[in-house]
Amino acid sequence: EPEVTQTPSHQVTQMGQEVILRCVPISNHLYFYWYRQILGQKVEFLVSFYNNEISEKSEIFDDQFSVERPDGSNFTLKIRSTKLEDSAMYFCASSRDRADSPLHFGNGTRLTVT
Amino acid sequence: QQQVKQSPQSLIVQKGGISIINCAYENTAFDYFPWYQQFPGKGPALLIAIRPDVSEKKEGRFTISFNKSAKQFSLHIMDSQPGDSATYFCAASIPSTDKLIFGTGTRLQVFP
Numbered sequence A: 001e002p003e004v005t006q007t008p009s010h011q012v013t014q015m016g017q018e019v020i021l022r023c024v025p026i027s028n029h030l031y032f033y034w035y036r037q038i039l040g041q042k043v044e045f046l047v048s049f050y051n052n053e054i055s056e057k058s059e060i061f062d063d064q065f066s067v068e069r070p071d072g073s074n075f076t077l078k079i080r081s082t083k084l085e086d087s088a089m090y091f092c093a094s095s096r097d098r099a100d101s102p103l104h105f106g107n108g109t110r111l112t113v114t
Numbered sequence B: 001q002q003q004v005k006q007s008p009q010s011l012i013v014q015k016g017g018i019s020i021i022n023c024a025y026e027n028t029a030f031d032y033f034p035w036y037q038q039f040p041g042k043g044p045a046l047l048i049a050i051r052p053d054v055s056e057k058k059e060g061r062f063t064i065s066f067n068k069s070a071k072q073f074s075l076h077i078m079d080s081q082p083g084d085s086a087t088y089f090c091a092a093s094i095p096s097t098d099k100l101i102f103g104t105g106t107r108l109q110v111f112p
Helices: none
Strands: A006-007 A010-013 A019-024 A029-038 A043-050 A054-058 A065-068 A073-079 A088-095 A110-113 B005-008 B009-014 B020-024 B032-040 B045-050 B054-059 B062-067 B072-077 B086-092 B106-111
Touching: A006 A088, A010 A019, A019 A029, A019 A110, A029 A054, A043 A065, A043 A073, A054 B072, A073 B054, B005 B032, B005 B086, B020 B086, B020 B106, B032 B062, B045 B054, B045 B072, B072 B086
Parallel strands: A010 A110, B009 B106
Antiparallel strands: A006 A019, A019 A073, A029 A043, A029 A088, A043 A054, A065 A073, A088 A110, B005 B020, B020 B072, B032 B045, B032 B086, B054 B062, B062 B072, B086 B106
């Protein structure tokens, strides 16, 4: 069964550094998402991406965050200047249709900002 | 109004028992209510979902009960097994939006 793959599985970075989290969504899916989960807390929506542009974003997704689909297969989340509070598990997801169709999540990238 | 409240935070059930997890919402615009299952080190995986035009949906040992007037929905796991031990999240979405709003999660432990 096709799956969403994320790399790296764990990223450690220093405060103020830029990080790029990478995802390969399922190939025939049209909608792409980033969610994050701070340890032990709920899964929070960050951004959705459709037709090569952001379709919706949360208040968490400020100017420090950006997303890109550079080559038709990868989907990336960039954090320009990381803060301690950005430490979380970041999940990429994809779906054939909007959020009311099954979302397929990757196994996440654990980001640790020191 | 965009919140989904989930309870209990944790649940311990004996093998063969029924596990019940509850969620409540305020926003009547929500029209899709999925449940996701998450094992340690993995992403959430869709378990079962319901829309508000039905009051119950069953898939194997998993049943969603939906009470539109009370704005509540629940997940029942019949004949709970140790392999069901995971964190369960309810969620909701509004039509024509691209985001799921997740509950706070319930950590289920099923003991033999």
